[in-house]
Amino acid sequence: MHGTIIVMAELLSDAEVEAALGSLPDWQRAGASITRTLKCPTFPAAIALVDRVAAAAESRNHHPDIDIRWRTLTFTCATHSMGGITDLDVGLAREIDRLAAED
Ligand SMILES: C[C@H](O)[C@H](O)[C@H]1CNC2=NC(N)=NC(=O)C2=N1
Numbered sequence: 001m002h003g004t005i006i007v008m009a010e011l012l013s014d015a016e017v018e019a020a021l022g023s024l025p026d027w028q029r030a031g032a033s034i035t036r037t038l039k040c041p042t043f044p045a046a047i048a049l050v051d052r053v054a055a056a057a058e059s060r061n062h063h064p065d066i067d068i069r070w071r072t073l074t075f076t077c078a079t080h081s082m083g084g085i086t087d088l089d090v091g092l093a094r095e096i097d098r099l100a101a102e103d
Helices: 016-019 043-058 087-101
Strands: 029-030 034-041 065-069 072-077
Touching: 016 029, 016 034, 034 087, 043 065, 043 072, 043 087, 072 087
Parallel strands: none
Antiparallel strands: 029 034, 034 072, 065 072
16 A cells, blocks of 8 residues: 655754754755755766765655756755755755765
């Protein structure tokens, strides 16, 4: 039997976001989201990273906004249903860091 799994997450306070960013040095707060820009060695490498992030996002049913400009990628994480930043975004940011470090 199939059903919809709804993951509830609470918005983080400003202090909680700052604390999380303390261990995510490549990430910045941008209003109601957190963001990281990185440059890959080549365009195919950038697309390969996007593909790995897409698979991870699908697995956790939490999806970043992704901006692709040649070999520069910007990942933006927000919990759209909550209108802000939750632990889901912090977890996704950590996974993006892990995948980006695999290159
Ligand atoms: C029903 C399902 O949980 C949602 O549509 C998901 C999918 N991925 C999502 N990703 C992000 N970043 N925010 C969401 O609110 C969100 N909602």
